[in-house]
Amino acid sequence: MxxxxxxxxxxxxxxxxxxxxxxxxxxxxxxxxxxxxxxxxxxxxxxxxxxxxxxxxxxxxxxxxxxxxxxxxxxxxxxxxxxxxxxxxxxxxxxxxxxxxxxDAVRACRDKAAQRRALAGAGVPVPRFSVAGDVAEAIAAAQWVGGPVVVKPVQGSGSLGVRLCRDRYEVADHAKGLLAATVNERGLRTPGVILVEQYLTGREFSVEVFGEEAVVTVAKHVGAPPVFVETGHDVPAVLPAAQAAALADTAVRAVEALGLGWGAAHVELRLDGDVARVIEVNPRLAGGMIPELVRRARGIDLVGCQVRAALGEPVDLTGTPDAAGAASIRFLTAGAESVLADVAAAEAAARAVPGVVDTALYRPAGTTVVPAEDFRGRVGHVIAAGTAPGESAEAAETALTLGLATALTPATAGVPVREAVPV
Known part of the structure; x- marks a missing residue:
C-alpha cells in the first residue's frame, strides 16, 4: 500500500x-x-x-x-x-x-484591517485603529487615534515593519516607507494600505488557542520602543485570576468572531487596566519557540496536535504529568553593532546554568550583528525549564547574561554586517 x-x-x-x-x-x-x-x-x-x-x-x-x-x-x-x-x-x-x-476566514484574519473590523463589530476589545492608504491619511488617522501610535503593515509577521511613532513627522516617515513597498519580504504583493493604531502600554501576553479552547497564556517580553522585537516568553504567565480569565476568554471570543475554531491560533493581547485588548490573531501556531515551551512546561505537543488535526486524527490537549511545570526562553539581541566571538565558550557557559535545556547562537564566530529591528535581528536563544515560571525565567536570564551575551564584543572595522535571516 x-x-x-x-x-x-x-x-x-x-x-x-x-x-x-x-x-x-x-x-x-x-x-x-x-x-x-x-x-x-x-x-x-x-x-x-x-x-x-x-x-x-x-x-x-x-x-x-x-x-x-x-x-x-x-x-x-x-x-x-x-x-x-x-x-x-x-x-x-x-x-x-x-x-x-x-x-476565507484565514484570508480575512491575515488582513489585520479586516480582522480589526470583524473583532470590533463582534464587541471584542481592540485598540483604537484606522486604516490609511497614503501618508496624509496616516497622519489624519494618528491625530484621530491620539497620542503615540503604532504604524504597521496590514499583513506580515515577526514584528516586521511595526513601529511606534510619537509625532506626525515619524508617522509620515514610516508610513511613506511602508506604502512604497509593492511586495513583502517573501516577494508577495502587498495590499497598499497600512494600520494606524492606539499604543497600549500594558503588559503583553499571548494565548495559545486550539480549536476553541485556550490552552495556555504566555507572558511576553519585548524590546524597547520604537520597535517591538520579542525578546522572551514565559509559560505559563503568572497573573491574578481575573486578568487570566479576561485574557483567555477574550482570545477565545476573538477566534470565534473570526470564524476560525480549527487547529491552532496564536492570539496576542495587551492588558489595558483589567481589559484584555486583542492586538492581533494569527491563524497558525505561535513562533518564537512558544510551542516548544508549551511542550516542556505542560507536556502538550502543539505541533503534533496540528499535524494530527490535519490528518483527521484525534487531538489530546490534556498534557502529561511528567512535564516540568514552567519554561522560559530569552533571545539574545545586540545593543550596538557587535562581533560574535568565542561562540563555543558562550554556549557552554549558558548550558552550564542549572535548568537550561537548550541554547543556540545562530551565526558563527566573526559575524557582525546589529541592533534588532524585528525577529531577524535576534542572535541566539536559551530555553530553561523549572517547576515554576520564576525559576525558569531566572535560569534563562542568567544563561543569557552570563552565557550567550559574553559572545558579543564591540565591532571592529572591516567585518561585514551579517545578512538578514530570510523570512
Whole structure:
C-alpha cells in the first residue's frame, strides 16, 4: 500500500517547520515540502525531506503539482507553518476534501484591517485603529487615534515593519516607507494600505488557542520602543485570576468572531487596566519557540496536535504529568553593532546554568550583528525549564547574561554586517 502524504506548503525558516515534518514521519505519513525555493530551508536537505519545486504564489501551478502528487499517492493532509501560506494550505485542503480551517476566514484574519473590523463589530476589545492608504491619511488617522501610535503593515509577521511613532513627522516617515513597498519580504504583493493604531502600554501576553479552547497564556517580553522585537516568553504567565480569565476568554471570543475554531491560533493581547485588548490573531501556531515551551512546561505537543488535526486524527490537549511545570526562553539581541566571538565558550557557559535545556547562537564566530529591528535581528536563544515560571525565567536570564551575551564584543572595522535571516 502506498504511504499517504502530508503536503507542507512552504515553511517558516526557524522553529516549527522542521518539527512538522518530523511529527508527520512519527505518524507514518510522508511529509512533502512544496516550495518555490527549497534551499531557503536548510533543514529540508539536512533531513532528506522530499521536496517539489513549484511557484507557490501561482494557484494553478500549485494545484497542478498537488494533483500530480495525489495521482501517485493518497494525500492525507495539507498544512503550512508559514504565516504567509496558511490561507493557501487551507484552500488546498478544502479542494481536496481534507480537514482544515475555513480558507476565507484565514484570508480575512491575515488582513489585520479586516480582522480589526470583524473583532470590533463582534464587541471584542481592540485598540483604537484606522486604516490609511497614503501618508496624509496616516497622519489624519494618528491625530484621530491620539497620542503615540503604532504604524504597521496590514499583513506580515515577526514584528516586521511595526513601529511606534510619537509625532506626525515619524508617522509620515514610516508610513511613506511602508506604502512604497509593492511586495513583502517573501516577494508577495502587498495590499497598499497600512494600520494606524492606539499604543497600549500594558503588559503583553499571548494565548495559545486550539480549536476553541485556550490552552495556555504566555507572558511576553519585548524590546524597547520604537520597535517591538520579542525578546522572551514565559509559560505559563503568572497573573491574578481575573486578568487570566479576561485574557483567555477574550482570545477565545476573538477566534470565534473570526470564524476560525480549527487547529491552532496564536492570539496576542495587551492588558489595558483589567481589559484584555486583542492586538492581533494569527491563524497558525505561535513562533518564537512558544510551542516548544508549551511542550516542556505542560507536556502538550502543539505541533503534533496540528499535524494530527490535519490528518483527521484525534487531538489530546490534556498534557502529561511528567512535564516540568514552567519554561522560559530569552533571545539574545545586540545593543550596538557587535562581533560574535568565542561562540563555543558562550554556549557552554549558558548550558552550564542549572535548568537550561537548550541554547543556540545562530551565526558563527566573526559575524557582525546589529541592533534588532524585528525577529531577524535576534542572535541566539536559551530555553530553561523549572517547576515554576520564576525559576525558569531566572535560569534563562542568567544563561543569557552570563552565557550567550559574553559572545558579543564591540565591532571592529572591516567585518561585514551579517545578512538578514530570510523570512
Amino acid at each position: 502506498t504511504t499517504p502524504l502530508l503536503l507542507l506548503v512552504e515553511s517558516n525558516t526557524t522553529g516549527t517547520g522542521r518539527q512538522f515534518a518530523a511529527r508527520a514521519r512519527d505518524l507514518g505519513v510522508v511529509p512533502v515540502l512544496l516550495s518555490a525555493d527549497p534551499a531557503r530551508y536548510p533543514y529540508a536537505a539536512e533531513d532528506g525531506l522530499r521536496t517539489v519545486v513549484v511557484d507557490t504564489a501561482d494557484d494553478d501551478a500549485l494545484w497542478a503539482a498537488v494533483t500530480g502528487l495525489a495521482a501517485a499517492a493518497p494525500v492525507a493532509g495539507v498544512l503550512s507553518s508559514s504565516e504567509y501560506y496558511v490561507a493557501t494550505a487551507a484552500g488546498l485542503a478544502a479542494r481536496l476534501g481534507l480537514p482544515g480551517p475555513s480558507a
